[in-house]
Amino acid sequence: MILLLNGSLRKSKSNSNHFLNLLKTQLKDSYESVQLYQRKDLNVMKDLLQKADACVIGMPVYVDGVPAQVMEFMEQMYLRYQGQFAQLPVYVITNLGFYESEQGNVLLEIVKNWCSKMGFFYGGGLAIGAGEMLGTLKKVPLDQGPNNN
Numbered sequence: 499m500i501l502l503l504n505g506s507l508r509k510s511k512s513n514s515n516h517f518l519n520l521l522k523t524q525l526k527d528s529y530e531s532v533q534l535y536q537r538k539d540l541n542v543m544k545d546l547l548q549k550a551d552a553c554v555i556g557m558p559v560y561v562d563g564v565p566a567q568v569m570e571f572m573e574q575m576y577l578r579y580q581g582q583f584a585q586l587p588v589y590v591i592t593n594l595g596f597y598e599s600e601q602g603n604v605l606l607e608i609v610k611n612w613c614s615k616m617g618f619f620y621g622g623g624l625a626i627g628a629g630e631m632l633g634t635l636k637k638v639p640l641d642q643g644p645n646n647n
């Protein structure tokens with residue numbers, strides 16, 4: 499099972515959720531979606547992470563870094579369950595308002611460091627610039643216009 503965590507406060511209407519939905523269309527394995535801020539019980543999150551074969555976290559860039567609500571989740575998971583996940587592969591998809599995707603680099607680095615502290619395997623990350631614009635292009639096919647590679 500692939501665990502998809504959406505860390506945006508905008509819930510299912512967020513750009514993060516849009517990009518995770520695009521990933522879902524490519525997934526052959528089963529997946530489970532969790533809106534991170536709605537799932538307060540960290541024990542449930544721990545169980546889900548222990549059950550998962552891989553985890554993908556979607557979140558926006560806030561002030562060049564990880565949004566506070568996701569940072570709190572990361573800190574709490576670290577304080578309670580560090581080292582209990584047997585090298586679970588963790589990936590991150592972040593999106594940001596600016597066009598230059600390298601502005602997501604600090605966030606990717608933070609997630610990478612968190613993975614190392616947690617005992618996860620950091621599988622890598624994707625930073626998507628112009629997230630607000632791309633989030634409005636849901637009807638444009640993936641290989642066309644601004645949705646092209």
Ligand SMILES: Cc1cc2nc3c(=O)[nH]c(=O)nc-3n(C[C@H](O)[C@H](O)[C@H](O)COP(=O)(O)O)c2cc1C
Binds near residue numbers: 629
């Ligand atoms: C509090 C706050 C801080 C933000 N900081 C940045 C930033 O530092 N750089 C950037 O490019 N975009 C920034 N943004 C824009 C968001 O990353 C962008 O709107 C993103 O598409 C939101 O994704 P979501 O719909 O998944 O929440 C910020 C937005 C908010 C609300």
